[in-house]
Amino acid sequence: MRVRPARPGTLRRRQTRTAYTFLLVPLLFFLVVRFIPTFLALRLSLFDWNILKEQQPFVGLENYRTLLEDEKFGQALKNTALYTVIGVPLQIALGLILALMLGRIRALRGLYRALYFAPYVTPIVAAAWVWQWLFSPQFGPVNTVLMWLHIPPQAFLTSPHQALATTAGLVVWQNLGFQVVLFLAGLAAIPRSYYEAAEIDGASGGQAFWRITLPLLNPTIVFSVVTGTISYLQLFTQVVNLNFTDQGGPLGSTMTVALYIYQLAFGRYQMGYASAVTVILFVIILAITLLQLKFLTRRYDT
Amino acid sequence: MTAAVSSPRRRADPRTLLAYAALTLGIVVTLFPFAWMLLTSLKSFQELFNLAFFPAAPTLDNYRQVLTETKFLEWFGNSLLVAGVTTVSVLFFDSLVGYTLAKFDFPGKNLIFILILSTLMIPTEMLVIPWFVGVTDLHLTRSVPGAYFSIMFPGLMSAFGVFLMRQFFESLPDDLLEAARIDGMHEFGIFWHIALPLVRPALASLAIFTFLGNWNAFLWPLIVIQQPQFRTLPVGTALFNGEAGTQWGLIMAASSLAVIPVLLVFALFQRQIIEGIVLTGLKG
Numbered sequence: 094m095r096v097r098p099a100r101p102g103t104l105r106r107r108q109t110r111t112a113y114t115f116l117l118v119p120l121l122f123f124l125v126v127r128f129i130p131t132f133l134a135l136r137l138s139l140f141d142w143n144i145l146k147e148q149q150p151f152v153g154l155e156n157y158r159t160l161l162e163d164e165k166f167g168q169a170l171k172n173t174a175l176y177t178v179i180g181v182p183l184q185i186a187l188g189l190i191l192a193l194m195l196g197r198i199r200a201l202r203g204l205y206r207a208l209y210f211a212p213y214v215t216p217i218v219a220a221a222w223v224w225q226w227l228f229s230p231q232f233g234p235v236n237t238v239l240m241w242l243h244i245p246p247q248a249f250l251t252s253p254h255q256a257l258a259t260t261a262g263l264v265v266w267q268n269l270g271f272q273v274v275l276f277l278a279g280l281a282a283i284p285r286s287y288y289e290a291a292e293i294d295g296a297s298g299g300q301a302f303w304r305i306t307l308p309l310l311n312p313t314i315v316f317s318v319v320t321g322t323i324s325y326l327q328l329f330t331q332v333v334n335l336n337f338t339d340q341g342g343p344l345g346s347t348m349t350v351a352l353y354i355y356q357l358a359f360g361r362y363q364m365g366y367a368s369a370v371t372v373i374l375f376v377i378i379l380a381i382t383l384l385q386l387k388f389l390t391r392r393y394d395t
Numbered sequence: 396m397t398a399a400v401s402s403p404r405r406r407a408d409p410r411t412l413l414a415y416a417a418l419t420l421g422i423v424v425t426l427f428p429f430a431w432m433l434l435t436s437l438k439s440f441q442e443l444f445n446l447a448f449f450p451a452a453p454t455l456d457n458y459r460q461v462l463t464e465t466k467f468l469e470w471f472g473n474s475l476l477v478a479g480v481t482t483v484s485v486l487f488f489d490s491l492v493g494y495t496l497a498k499f500d501f502p503g504k505n506l507i508f509i510l511i512l513s514t515l516m517i518p519t520e521m522l523v524i525p526w527f528v529g530v531t532d533l534h535l536t537r538s539v540p541g542a543y544f545s546i547m548f549p550g551l552m553s554a555f556g557v558f559l560m561r562q563f564f565e566s567l568p569d570d571l572l573e574a575a576r577i578d579g580m581h582e583f584g585i586f587w588h589i590a591l592p593l594v595r596p597a598l599a600s601l602a603i604f605t606f607l608g609n610w611n612a613f614l615w616p617l618i619v620i621q622q623p624q625f626r627t628l629p630v631g632t633a634l635f636n637g638e639a640g641t642q643w644g645l646i647m648a649a650s651s652l653a654v655i656p657v658l659l660v661f662a663l664f665q666r667q668i669i670e671g672i673v674l675t676g677l678k679g
Contacts, residue, residue, distance in 0.1 A: 126526075
């Protein structure tokens with residue numbers, strides 16, 4: 094839209110009117126369905142709010158004080174951090190390796206890329222069922238393979254020590270194809286002349302990777318880390334469906350913050366207390382996102 | 396990264412062969428769960444736990460049971476309705492907002508864009524509690540239009556879609572829209588008849604992502620669906636355990652039936668899906 098010199102004021106006024114007419118319904122939507130509920134959650138967190146009770150007394154910061162001593166919340170927080178720390182680097186590293194290898198091949202590249210992407214579009218609930226079966230201690234094919242390799246069968250999802258890693262494995266399996274596609278696009282955007290110049294200067298493949306590929310992939314990496322972290326911090330569906338009867342088990346070892354919120358709010362109807370947990374989760378997501386955007390985008394700027 | 400500079404003569408480069416080998420192994424690992432699911436779904440009850448990879452006597456019995464003895468088709472229909480309506484709504488509103496933010500000049504434009512984008516950081520867990528209190532207060536969850544409305548209302552617009560469509564509309568030349576304006580075309584007509592057809596690839600990619608996202612949505616439907624007849628496919632299959640005992644054959648058949656349509660859609664629209672990721676990822 095160029096503002097023409099003749100009567101610019103009227104044109105701009107007309108544009109403003111049209112724009113706000115177009116935006117009216119969407120703005121109402123974002124206000125009513127996103128912003129107002131956010132403030133309502135903040136407000137709820139200051140009440141002892143139980144949907145089944147008559148009285149919903151105001152308790153100030155009491156819910157937050159209780160949270161500090163809530164061991165289950167502590168465990169959920171620790172687990173969620175663990176999922177993020179395992180999952181995000183793993184899927185980024187594997188995604189980059191696969192994308193580099195896919196960039197090397199010509200034939201079958203499109204087919205391979207599509208096949209790696211298939212888990213990403215698979216319904217999580219169905220994937221979780223299959224995962225349970227694959228890693229079943231008694232009947233699972235994974236243990237069968239381990240036995241061929243003379244490794245003792247493992248308990249996987251039924252062990253408090255292995256369940257979290259097995260669950261993270263499912264999430265990585267589902268997200269990997271998405272990472273690969275992102276990195277392939279990032280790699281394709283790097284001009285080839287850079288590599289040609291590097292080779293003329295006698296740079297090794299490794300040097301080219303650390304000095305050209307990685308710095309120029311920085312926007313893709315930042316995007317992957319930020320979106321990946323946000324999604325891992327909200328991990329819910331996979332965890333619930335891998336153990337529907339003992340959600341977050343065994344022994345709370347797979348419990349996440351999101352699942353704890355769900356149990357508090359919709360299992361015990363402690364919605365005020367659950368809202369306090371959501372506020373903490375929101376603050377964590379906000380802080381991590383801003384920090385990552387600030388530091389990760391700067392690292393390679395020179 | 397010598398691949399970029401190697402000449403075609405060095406095709407049998409051992410490192411390329413190694414890449415093929417590693418990639419193929421990766422594919423086998425990636426696709427194994429699908430193969431296991433399909434093959435198990437074809438096993439009869441007697442064979443289920445015998446650890447063989449291939450069924451000795453393949454049978455479609457599990458599928459027959461899923462389709463006739465469970466509510467699978469009802470769940471499937473509910474999911475289709477929910478994902479279909481939300482997709483149409485997202486396509487219309489998100490492209491309208493994206494277009495307005497890209498092509499109009501008005502006070503508050505940047506603020507509105509930033510506010511919409513910032514909603515991406517609000518965790519769904521934070522919103523579901525007030526949403527639940529709201530739909531319960533309005534007694535929406537038990538009647539027919541109300542129950543479906545309460546399942547789908549959070550997804551009727553998406554900040555991600557606004558972002559994607561704005562990117563696409565920004566690359567559209569202004570002259571075209573200006574010409575239509577001089578011809579006296581109505582502003583909505585310009586959007587609908589001129590601008591929208593030019594961003595069809597973006598619409599296709601947004602449509603697929605929105606549909607998949609709502610088809611697979613779990614947390615909110617699990618919370619808000621109170622009557623069995625409104626269950627969507629993920630909620631229905633998740634609760635399968637309780638209703639059918641752990642009948643693995645049935646579960647694998649139901650999972651296959653849930654996965655196959657999605658994989659078909661993906662196979663058909665692979666290019667648009669990947670293009671959509673590329674555009675959001677690179678410019679994001």
